[in-house]
Amino acid sequence: MHSAGRPHDDPAGDVVRWASFSCLLVPVVLVVYGTSFGGAAVATLGLVAVTAACRAMLRYSEKAERAAPVLAEDRIPRGGRRRHSRAGSGSGGRGCHTSGGFSLED
Numbered sequence: 001m002h003s004a005g006r007p008h009d010d011p012a013g014d015v016v017r018w019a020s021f022s023c024l025l026v027p028v029v030l031v032v033y034g035t036s037f038g039g040a041a042v043a044t045l046g047l048v049a050v051t052a053a054c055r056a057m058l059r060y061s062e063k064a065e066r067a068a069p070v071l072a073e074d075r076i077p078r079g080g081r082r083r084h085s086r087a088g089s090g091s092g093g094r095g096c097h098t099s100g101g102f103s104l105e106d
Helices: 011-032 037-075
Strands: none
Touching: 011 037
C-alpha cells in the first residue's frame, strides 16, 4: 500500500530507509539482550558501512539503468542500414589470413 502523501517511485529509497531504521534498532536490541555498549557500537558502525555501500551501489545501478536506453539507441544504425563484416572469398569465414597462414582468430 502507498501512503497518501508520498508517491511510491523510489524503491531504492525505501530500502535505504528500512536499512537506516535497522541501524538504529539493532543496537538497542543488542543492549537490551545483554551485549555491551562497545559491541553494540561496533555492530552499528558495521551496519552503517554496509548500508552506505548498498545505497551507493543502488544509486549507481539506477543511473546505469536510466542511461541504458540512450546507449542502446546510439548503437542502432540510422536509416535501417546495418554493417556486416565480410570475410574474403577464400578465407572460409575465418577472418583475415596473412601469407603465413596466421589468422587473428587462431
